Amino acid sequence: MLTWLDFLAHQALSSLTERDRTTDPRTALALSIGRISKAVQDGRFGFPNGILDEIFYTLLVPFVAPYAPAGATMTFSDGTAFERPLGLILSRQTAGILASAKPLDIADDLWREPLGSRRHVYVDVPPGAMTLRLDPSTTDVLHVRAILAAPYLPFSMPGHTQLLIQVTAPGSERGLGRIAAVLTPEGKVTLNGNENGRLACDEALLPPHAHPEVHKAVAGYAGTFFRLVMAYYFFGPHESREPVAVTPTERLNKGKPRNGQSLFAVTRLQPSPKLGRPPSTISASWSLTERQQVDGHFKLQAYGSNRSQRRMIWIEAYERGPADASPRPKGIAV
Template sequence: MQTWLDWYVSGSSKTLRRMCEQFPGTIETLDAKLHQRALTDDAFAFRLIVERSRYALSAAASTYAGYPGAKKMASEIVVWGESLAPFCLQTGQAPLAAALDRDVVRELTGTRLSPEVRRYAREAVARHRTVYLDIADRALLFGDALHVGALFVAEVESGLRFTAVFGEVGHKAVRRLTWLEGGDWILTDQHHDENIRKFHAHTGMAVPALRPLTDIARDAGIELREVLEGLENFAYLATTYTLTEMEHAERQPWEMLPYRPANHECRHGRKSSAAAKKFSLFRVWRVSARHLDRGERNSGTGGWKLGHRVRVSGHYRLQPFGPKRSQRRLRWIAQHERGPRDGPPVTPIVRIGAFHHQAAL
């Protein structure tokens, strides 16, 4: 599979078939031809599943109101469907999708960023409405048990919404975590909840007991909020680098992953399985670290000067370049000291438990 999202779509027809067995009438509104297609065409079944996720809350409120936790589970399904909708439904705007190789993930993980990088990334999300970051297998680890396979960033009424998809190392089992920027609102997949497992058992779906993500973070020596903050910074940096590097390269786009849409002839017939492995269903940029600038710092000049020496930690910033300095590129500013050399030193305050490079992910 070209991306984690392609892997997730594969097998959707089988998933829909199981849903029809457990919940008769799931696709009863389709005519015979479309009904048959839904049970054999993964891309078509994926779209139907996402469409029907909108009604999860109403179903939980009526049919499954007696099961504690069902409403919370349904809320997570609705939010997950909203994250996937731009990739299979007509939403009016094409999402930005980037597949990040291992090197670029390593360079951008656990580093600080300037306010201008954060602002640039937020504006990019506002333009595209949804940003999808596909992360190389095992490149971004969460404790010893899970790795991050994908990140979704979406603009919603209440701000920016992040969804992280975790998988077991060496497997593709999915755990999901959704939160609003700043971590004031967090929604998990609820698979650790005993009531949810009872609900799934009633519907005939075997769901193993899974540990809460907060416990996994604690065992790794960190707090879940620090993980979320690190993922937010990583998403901002990856989005900024993906877009500004195209400007730096005279607006030449990144190479795209091999792509064939769902209606392409190769996706139907006997060779459809082979096509699913070779071609992505989505338009995804292949992003590498070959142009990522982590060179030496350029000393700047300005009218204001420090009266004492301070230590500035390493961070990413947007560097102006091009005609009239109208373009931007992501540049690493190495740790350095500022201020007059004969000025009194200032001892930096180190916050215990800070999000250090590769410490939380």
């Protein structure tokens, strides 16, 4: 299977009763989420992990809503239908470049504006591309496997973005734990908490199972990574985007998508050497006579032995040209 979301949906098939039997794992996941949500609404039980489970299922619903069984509808609480979420899958090389990028502050407005009205985002990270140690004194590592995001949550915090970070064990799709975090407009990452004061984080990522600071490290690492992914998607080279075909229900192979396809609509982000400003086409020397605004952009920076390696950095918008020159006139759309 191509993505962790594919794996999660396929796992839902085994949890269905005979009455709900289906061959499409997307429908199985929709049934599973719907059954749990209905039980919580009816007061039959609460989410075992409090706000962590609530965030998790809330962020999953828009992906499975189109595959809900006949007669069932999934909408926002105000009755608005779900818009197609943005699904991204990173190639191993792209994930490696972004994961090793120089830490930087990317204002959320930079990517929230082009995201438009889409309320949900899924980022799939290849196994092993983002790793952290559970404890500095051991060799045990964890993998950041997927990130779910909702730019409209929490409701009480406009301009913030809710994150759900899925961590897996090395070499496995088996979930090791989840961490809920929030991106703040000024570029920081904070952690969610339950009503009882406990962090919105699975037990496996808390002491004594892990180092006391590992959940903070994962949230900060994944939050910065998510911002880089969004900036790369919206402002990187267009040729880096590669739509992935969705396998229809009738072509599934025992509930699995066809080779190279996915159960859900995603776009693969490939690496590209075309980063930064395009090369000049002017052969003769030249100089600027006006002040010009240069938009923010990605650039591959040389480093390492003989400057033979490359890492991705973000160049903030700036002005160039003679300091005492007049600004270059800008066109205004009317």
